[in-house]
Amino acid sequence: MAYFERIKLLWGSGDVKNDVAENTPLPVRDDEARNGMLRVLQMLMAPLGYDKSLQRHRQTAVIESGTVTTVATVTNLSTIDTLQGRIMVYGANMSAWSDCVRSRIT
Amino acid sequence: MANTFKKVIDRLMWVQVPPAPNAHAAAASFCSDLRSDVSRNPFVYQLVSAAVLNRFNIITKGWNFAVNPGLGGTFGAGATSAFAPSFGLVGTIAAGSTTTRITLSTALPAAVGLNMLSNRGGSGEYGFKLRIIDNAAGGSGKTAERYIVANTAGTTPTITVHSSFGFTPTTGARYEIVAGRVMMLSAGALAATSWRSFEVASNTLASLTNTNLPATIGTDSSILVLDEQYTPFDHSPGDGMVKGAYNYDTGVVSRFALTATAAGASTITGQATLGDAVVVANEYRNFQIRIVEDTTNVTAVGQRRIIASHTAGPSAVYTLGAAWTVTPSATAKFVIELPNLALLRSTATTTVYTYNYTDATINNGTNNIAKNAWSTTYFGAAPAANAPAGMWMPSFGIQPDAARNARHSFNYFFRGGVATLDVLDIAGSITGAWTGAIVYDGSQGALPTTGSGGCYAPFENEGRMFYINMYTASTVNQIYRFDVRNRVLSPFTPTDFLQSGTAALGNRMAAYCAIDGNDTYDVILLQSHLSTVCQELIPLV
Numbered sequence: 006m007a008y009f010e011r012i013k014l015l016w017g018s019g020d021v022k023n024d025v026a027e028n029t030p031l032p033v034r035d036d037e038a039r040n041g042m043l044r045v046l047q048m049l050m051a052p053l054g055y056d057k058s059l060q061r062h063r064q065t066a067v068i069e070s071g072t073v074t075t076v077a078t079v080t081n082l083s084t085i086d087t088l089q090g091r092i093m094v095y096g097a098n099m100s101a102w103s104d105c106v107r108s109r110i111t
Numbered sequence: 112m113a114n115t116f117k118k119v120i121d122r123l124m125w126v127q128v129p130p131a132p133n134a135h136a137a138a139a140s141f142c143s144d145l146r147s148d149v150s151r152n153p154f155v156y157q158l159v160s161a162a163v164l165n166r167f168n169i170i171t172k173g174w175n176f177a178v179n180p181g182l183g184g185t186f187g188a189g190a191t192s193a194f195a196p197s198f199g200l201v202g203t204i205a206a207g208s209t210t211t212r213i214t215l216s217t218a219l220p221a222a223v224g225l226n227m228l229s230n231r232g233g234s235g236e237y238g239f240k241l242r243i244i245d246n247a248a249g250g251s252g253k254t255a256e257r258y259i260v261a262n263t264a265g266t267t268p269t270i271t272v273h274s275s276f277g278f279t280p281t282t283g284a285r286y287e288i289v290a291g292r293v294m295m296l297s298a299g300a301l302a303a304t305s306w307r308s309f310e311v312a313s314n315t316l317a318s319l320t321n322t323n324l325p326a327t328i329g330t331d332s333s334i335l336v337l338d339e340q341y342t343p344f345d346h347s348p349g350d351g352m353v354k355g356a357y358n359y360d361t362g363v364v365s366r367f368a369l370t371a372t373a374a375g376a377s378t379i380t381g382q383a384t385l386g387d388a389v390v391v392a393n394e395y396r397n398f399q400i401r402i403v404e405d406t407t408n409v410t411a412v413g414q415r416r417i418i419a420s421h422t423a424g425p426s427a428v429y430t431l432g433a434a435w436t437v438t439p440s441a442t443a444k445f446v447i448e449l450p451n452l453a454l455l456r457s458t459a460t461t462t463v464y465t466y467n468y469t470d471a472t473i474n475n476g477t478n479n480i481a482k483n484a485w486s487t488t489y490f491g492a493a494p495a496a497n498a499p500a501g502m503w504m505p506s507f508g509i510q511p512d513a514a515r516n517a518r519h520s521f522n523y524f525f526r527g528g529v530a531t532l533d534v535l536d537i538a539g540s541i542t543g544a545w546t547g548a549i550v551y552d553g554s555q556g557a558l559p560t561t562g563s564g565g566c567y568a569p570f571e572n573e574g575r576m577f578y579i580n581m582y583t584a585s586t587v588n589q590i591y592r593f594d595v596r597n598r599v600l601s602p603f604t605p606t607d608f609l610q611s612g613t614a615a616l617g618n619r620m621a622a623y624c625a626i627d628g629n630d631t632y633d634v635i636l637l638q639s640h641l642s643t644v645c646q647e648l649i650p651l652v
Contacts, residue, residue, distance in 0.1 A: 095127055098607075102126035109651055110632070111114040 116651035130643035133500035153233030193334035200288035244413035247283035252409030323485035332457035335503035337425025339448035344574030351446030368444035388425035407440035418571030419476035432476035494547030506595035508569020530557035553600030566620030612641035
């Protein structure tokens with residue numbers, strides 16, 4: 006004997022009963038997808054290595070070659086690529102001097 | 112003047128130049144040539160130690176080691192240096208001159224290389240300046256200054272100049288190669304090599320007398336050079352302090368002289384109008400009179416005498432410290448110049464050690480100093496001893512005001528360590544006159560302590576400005592300038608480079624003249640404290 010489930014739709018007319026069929030489907034809520042979206046959002050907000058208390062990433066570098074001995078406080082950039090850093094300082098200073106002073110002497 | 116700098120709107124700034132070969136260390140010093148025309152020696156010298164004298168090319172901005180000065184004693188507090196343009200190489204010429212060529216008779220102290228004298232440094236476009244005083248019997252009685260364009264090698268080279276002397280120099284005429292000498296003083300116990308000179312044309316070192324200097328030199332030292340080539344800002348070397356209208360020499364730079372109206376055995380009388388007609392009595396006492404042309408009494412030309420006293424103009428009568436060897440004619444041409452003396456303050460004393468770097472005795476009628484000799488009495492003692500960072504500030508570059516409140520004879524001296532400023536008026540009496548603790552504006556901010564130094568820039572700004580680095584570690588505003596005409600000390604454009612470190616002695620500033628046609632500019636070089644970093648500034652206001 007066949008079994009049919011009959012439900013009353015909330016938006017249906019009084020005392021009217023409809024069968025669940027292709028054109029009258031049973032309303033459902035997809036909790037699985039919602040939970041997935043929330044997890045993605047959480048990952049984006051606090052990815053791996055992110056310290057919420059510091060609001061910074063924490064990373065550990067693995068030096069695969071070479072030797073790091075001591076890293077002191079960086080006080081200057083004496084070399085940029087293979088050039089002396091002072092070249093940039095001199096250049097900027099000379100450029101400013103040219104604009105401010107030299108151009109006033111004709 | 113082609114200075115289009117807009118006050119208030121534009122701002123001055125220091126520009127970095129290549130660093131010095133040696134960092135500033137205690138007792139190191141700078142010195143430079145303060146001539147205002149192309150004859151200036153185009154280098155700043157840096158005396159680093161007893162064994163290192165460097166030089167900075169003011170045109171190419173390059174540094175190099177100049178010489179090992181071989182100073183004795185113990186280099187340290189009390190050591191210093193100064194530049195003196197005149198009397199480096201003098202003598203007489205041999206036969207065979209032409210209007211553009213002479214051969215030396217008096218040998219140079221060292222052999223010079225072929226054409227070596229025709230490039231004095233800088234950009235190399237000029238040789239050293241040769242002055243011919245045609246004072247031998249039968250000569251023209253004229254003075255001419257020309258630039259060397261060629262020379263043979265050796266100690267008695269044949270020298271060719273860029274243009275005609277205007278006469279053919281006579282055998283036995285006097286020559287002066289006005290290149291200059293770096294005068295260097297060491298410290299510690301006196302040694303035979305404590306006081307030396309480096310002549311820059313022949314590259315000759317010489318040990319000079321140390322008699323009458325302190326037995327042990329210390330504390331700090333400052334030397335004031337009163338050279339005949341140093342003039343007011345709007346004059347040229349050879350014009351003297353009071354410009355005349357007679358054009359006695361037309362080389363690269365024209366030179367002008369006063370015309371005498373009378374002369375006696377030990378006097379000469381100035382102009383009745385214009386020129387020195389405006390001098391006040393004794394304004395130029397202890398200055399020098401030099402005869403630059405006398406076509407009547409030709410052997411009188413070239414004579415130098417110190418003014419013992421003089422009356423006021425018009426027709427000022429200058430009484431000389433010593434009689435003329437040859438009395439000039441009544442219309443001789445002459446100039447009034449600084450007396451070619453170096454004044455040293457040193458070793459926490461009140462003494463003014465006065466050195467004669469000429470080749471003849473300097474005599475003001477009361478005191479005299481033989482050539483290459485020191486006197487401790489020629490000028491009177493200062494009101495207080497010198498201390499670290501004491502410094503001379505001359506005022507020969509100004510033009511005096513009509514009332515003569517400011518004069519060329521005033522030489523200021525910061526005692527060192529305190530704001531107190533004294534002034535020596537070398538014309539104030541026959542031994543000069545010191546005035547202690549003068550009133551000046553800006554004294555509340557003045558503190559020239561150890562680490563401080565300065566330089567006089569007599570080329571622009573009416574010759575008024577003496578630039579000072581009043582050193583205080585890690586303070587931005589350390590640069591000042593003192594107006595030697597108007598007695599005002601004021602802060603000036605600071606460096607971007609912050610100077611720091613425990614204060615160490617040594618003058619790290621020098622001035623030189625930039626020349627653009629008829630325009631001249633002050634240029635200041637500063638080496639940062641305890642550093643190699645060097646910067647230049649052109650004051651446009």
